Amino acid sequence: MKRVGLLMVCVAVALSITLGVAVAKETVVVYTSLENEEVVDYLELAKKDLPGLDIQAIRLSTGELGARMLAERDNPQADCIWGWAVTNMSEFIPKGMLVPYKPKGWDKIPAHFKNPDGYWTAIDLYAAALVPNTKVLASKNLPMPNGWNDLLNPVYKDMLIMPNPASSGTGFLQVASLLVMLDPDYKNKPVEKNKAWDFLKELDKNMGQYIKSGSKPAKLTAAGEYAIGCSFAFVYSSLKKKGFPVALVLPEEGAGYELEANALLQGAKHENAAKKFLDWAISTSAMKQYAKFKLGVTYPNIPGPKDLPALSTIKLAPMDFPWQSENRAKILDVWQNLFLR
Amino acid sequence: MDGHYLGAMNTTAEEYVVPVEYGISSTRMEIDRFIVPTVTIFIALLLFFFMLFPLWSILQLSFFEGGQFGIANFTLANFKKYFTTSYTLNALWHSLYVSVATTIIVTILVFFFAYAMTRTTISGKTFFRNVIMMPLVAPSIIQALALIYLFGRNGLITAHFLKIDWNIYGATGIIVSEVLYCLPHAFVILYTTLSAVDIRLDEAAESLGATPLKVFTRITLPSAKYGIFSAAALTFNLTITDFGNPVVIGADYNVLATEIYAQVTNLYRFDLGATISIILLVPSLMAFILNYYISRKTFAMISGAAKPVIPPSRPLKKISFTIYCCLVSFSIIIIFATVVIGSFVKIWPYDWSLTLSHYKFPSIGGYSAIWTSVWVSIFVGIGGSFITLVAGYVMETRKPFFKQFIYLLSVMPAAIPGLVMGLGYILAFNKPYYFFYGTPWIIVINVIICNFTLGILSSISNLRNIDPSIEEASISLGGDTIKTFFKIIFPLSRVAFFQNFVYFFMRSMTTISAVIFLVSATVHLAAIEIIMLDNDGWTASANAMCTCIIVIVLIMLGILQIVSKKTGTHQEGLVSAL
Numbered sequence: 001m002k003r004v005g006l007l008m009v010c011v012a013v014a015l016s017i018t019l020g021v022a023v024a025k026e027t028v029v030v031y032t033s034l035e036n037e038e039v040v041d042y043l044e045l046a047k048k049d050l051p052g053l054d055i056q057a058i059r060l061s062t063g064e065l066g067a068r069m070l071a072e073r074d075n076p077q078a079d080c081i082w083g084w085a086v087t088n089m090s091e092f093i094p095k096g097m098l099v100p101y102k103p104k105g106w107d108k109i110p111a112h113f114k115n116p117d118g119y120w121t122a123i124d125l126y127a128a129a130l131v132p133n134t135k136v137l138a139s140k141n142l143p144m145p146n147g148w149n150d151l152l153n154p155v156y157k158d159m160l161i162m163p164n165p166a167s168s169g170t171g172f173l174q175v176a177s178l179l180v181m182l183d184p185d186y187k188n189k190p191v192e193k194n195k196a197w198d199f200l201k202e203l204d205k206n207m208g209q210y211i212k213s214g215s216k217p218a219k220l221t222a223a224g225e226y227a228i229g230c231s232f233a234f235v236y237s238s239l240k241k242k243g244f245p246v247a248l249v250l251p252e253e254g255a256g257y258e259l260e261a262n263a264l265l266q267g268a269k270h271e272n273a274a275k276k277f278l279d280w281a282i283s284t285s286a287m288k289q290y291a292k293f294k295l296g297v298t299y300p301n302i303p304g305p306k307d308l309p310a311l312s313t314i315k316l317a318p319m320d321f322p323w324q325s326e327n328r329a330k331i332l333d334v335w336q337n338l339f340l341r
Numbered sequence: 342m343d344g345h346y347l348g349a350m351n352t353t354a355e356e357y358v359v360p361v362e363y364g365i366s367s368t369r370m371e372i373d374r375f376i377v378p379t380v381t382i383f384i385a386l387l388l389f390f391f392m393l394f395p396l397w398s399i400l401q402l403s404f405f406e407g408g409q410f411g412i413a414n415f416t417l418a419n420f421k422k423y424f425t426t427s428y429t430l431n432a433l434w435h436s437l438y439v440s441v442a443t444t445i446i447v448t449i450l451v452f453f454f455a456y457a458m459t460r461t462t463i464s465g466k467t468f469f470r471n472v473i474m475m476p477l478v479a480p481s482i483i484q485a486l487a488l489i490y491l492f493g494r495n496g497l498i499t500a501h502f503l504k505i506d507w508n509i510y511g512a513t514g515i516i517v518s519e520v521l522y523c524l525p526h527a528f529v530i531l532y533t534t535l536s537a538v539d540i541r542l543d544e545a546a547e548s549l550g551a552t553p554l555k556v557f558t559r560i561t562l563p564s565a566k567y568g569i570f571s572a573a574a575l576t577f578n579l580t581i582t583d584f585g586n587p588v589v590i591g592a593d594y595n596v597l598a599t600e601i602y603a604q605v606t607n608l609y610r611f612d613l614g615a616t617i618s619i620i621l622l623v624p625s626l627m628a629f630i631l632n633y634y635i636s637r638k639t640f641a642m643i644s645g646a647a648k649p650v651i652p653p654s655r656p657l658k659k660i661s662f663t664i665y666c667c668l669v670s671f672s673i674i675i676i677f678a679t680v681v682i683g684s685f686v687k688i689w690p691y692d693w694s695l696t697l698s699h700y701k702f703p704s705i706g707g708y709s710a711i712w713t714s715v716w717v718s719i720f721v722g723i724g725g726s727f728i729t730l731v732a733g734y735v736m737e738t739r740k741p742f743f744k745q746f747i748y749l750l751s752v753m754p755a756a757i758p759g760l761v762m763g764l765g766y767i768l769a770f771n772k773p774y775y776f777f778y779g780t781p782w783i784i785v786i787n788v789i790i791c792n793f794t795l796g797i798l799s800s801i802s803n804l805r806n807i808d809p810s811i812e813e814a815s816i817s818l819g820g821d822t823i824k825t826f827f828k829i830i831f832p833l834s835r836v837a838f839f840q841n842f843v844y845f846f847m848r849s850m851t852t853i854s855a856v857i858f859l860v861s862a863t864v865h866l867a868a869i870e871i872i873m874l875d876n877d878g879w880t881a882s883a884n885a886m887c888t889c890i891i892v893i894v895l896i897m898l899g900i901l902q903i904v905s906k907k908t909g910t911h912q913e914g915l916v917s918a919l
Contacts (some may be wrong), residue, residue, distance in 0.1 A: 029862045036877050037703040057705050058862040059873070063607040070609050075773045077861055166607035208494075209510070209592045212876055219878025224495035224691075243688070332608060340428035341593060 025054035028273035033062045033169065034083035034260065035215060037238065038293045045289050050280055053273055061213060062088055062169030069097060076267040079274035082281055085169040086259040089120045090325035101264040104279040113259060113298040120261040121282055124294040127257040127314065128174045129233040130249040131218040136227045145228060147252035148178065151203060158208040159227035161217040166332045169258060170214025170232050175200070175335060176324040177256025177317035187323060191330045197338065204339055222246050233295045237307040254317035376822045377739045381747060384732045388750040391790045395765025396757065402615035402768060419616040432600040433620060439512055439596065440581040443519040447527050447576045448569060450520070454669055455531035457662040460540065461654040472670040474525045475677060478894040480851040480868045482585035483887050484518035486880065487679035489590060490689055497690045514590035519580045521676055526579055527572040534568025540651065567635050574632035578625050582758035584854035589875055597621040598760050598854065605764065618761040629756030684884035699881040704874055706865030711889055714867040717781050718849035725789040725796055726841035733800030734830055738812065755794035759855030762791055767858050781864045784856050788849045796841050803837035836905045843901045847894050
């Protein structure tokens, strides 16, 4: 009996300690689609910069994050979104699911990187890139590509891998950039009539697989499973650092890109804590950390990673965010009917 | 309400006339009369609220415009869209194809394995039996992870030993991984069936001059046919509802389970996701009903006179069955070895130097996800085994008024795919007034409900083994239902309780499909981390997470062994003392 009593006391003490900690800190629940490896890094800094906050975060793919928000619409579980594709973000403004908030330092961010009403504030830009495995190219005697057009070469049959635009933001920006670049008249015709579909059909002949995530094409290519992965720029630098035989090709036609932005959610249960977090998320300290991974951050004068080319030297594709956001469902519908078997 | 009380009273009056004579106080009888219906109603409500209500939400969303119930809103538009879109319709054909193929392969493979264990005198049976049960301790993703390392486009065997271009992605990969995943489940059924059937029939036929082939086709096979059907139905069900393996190794080959996930997460089409859930529910429900019907017959086939004495097998038979069992065991061991080794080498298959770096998980969950999984699983284990024991007790010995109905409700979860249940939970419970949404408790409840069937079946079969006279003695000595349960039934079924605990614990540690929609920013689970790590391309870290889960489950199994040995002796003492 004594032992049971002792155990009870221990449990009570342990419980009160954990509860005590929870009370002392303000909780904030964050949804993000930044890559896991960056988030781990950023969160370490956030814990240092914001000692009063207990940051509960989950990393979801671009699609998963949107589905979560819709599912939880009646009872939002998250307080804010951190680093989510602006294309998807824009769909949620008319649904009334975002609240305008201009975090501290908002004025420092150039106008084209933020919503004028403060619904979202972008933190970085990431660009599509082709990541070939140099060893595989050499062993199979394949040429190094310079851009999307080179990928149509039949020698690459089944050697390419690309993300599925329905589940991956990277996949979507790649397809969207091609739709805009290959058909100058894209605005005046229905999505399914776009000339880029013919190009994508040709590309499909060489495609080994469409995969769920945007970083995985590069990672599987690095592991030697494919010759060229259609992915994004910073995953290349992290693979290169790990010693994989990979190269970086930014498509010569123009690299599609996407902005990743933060927003405050309607119905946030910890609004104050969320605001503190959002302030931090565009602070110079955070931006400097983002710049270790990202091709470009939205604060001026913070240089990108050393192993990636400077943003100013890259030819970016002319993205049309309002158009692609408005037509996202239609684009995915056409894509899925053409390329899913 | 009156009806329930009346029913409970009637049964108590009929069956426990004796105790009244021994002078149970009337207040005690009152409590008894109150307890049994209360517990029964509680269990019924539990299953209604946490199983039927989420299913109802799914039905509503798929059949009614905007998910609003009402005749005017009734629509078949979702189903029309599903059946007229080629890639979603293909998911159904794909699912049926891989499930039928897996079912045929597993049933044949396992039948001969179980045959070797029960009808031949090969040595090393304990080893073989343990190996074939191994897949139970790992999430149903380990097979796919290992197969990609071995037979992927850059697989050790395909690209480096054989130097061929063939790879296992797609239907082949799904079938092979599902086969390896379903082996233990089918084995349990076929092993029980074959050990229960009277072997002397075979002997009699043989001594009457039948050739071995004739004995096999005319006696052995027909006598085990119900077991075979049952194993096949279970395998079909497990395969068609699995999410982990197809999502990893399926590549572009979509099946129903992965298509539900894709519709919901990629296109935000919850209505189509619900519709596909209904479509997935049909074949899995059919397999379940078939199994339910057949497994009742299996019991009838089991002869009380069955004698497990096996005549020595001929050398050729022995050798070929030993080789066969070795091959099956080897393929299971190689799966586990690949994943464990893969988690410790630097870059598979280029750089074989050992490293611990994959155990520094590049994800938000990381080790905290493992601890969350462990304590969630402990709660699932305790809660699940306790509730199923109480439910089994009430159903088996107290025979409440609507026993058949409760029984049907409790075996139903086996027919409901985890992913469907998970989606139903989001749809049904994500309202501000369901305070448990977004907490670990919803996961605990979900896993308990999803695995309710096996828990209750094993509780019932265990309770049937307890001599009812002990319980009668307790009651005649003045114990009421609660006392009898805690003082007699609970201690006597302690081993069964621990077994159920480990079963629930194991399921909770390894389940993916049921909880993938329920993990949140506050609750990360290890099994889901595997999917996320693999999805991000951190395959080696996914292997490492898998290894951690396996080790934890094995430790728990070890603890069970020790505990059941201890209580085993204790139990004898208790019985003799009584």
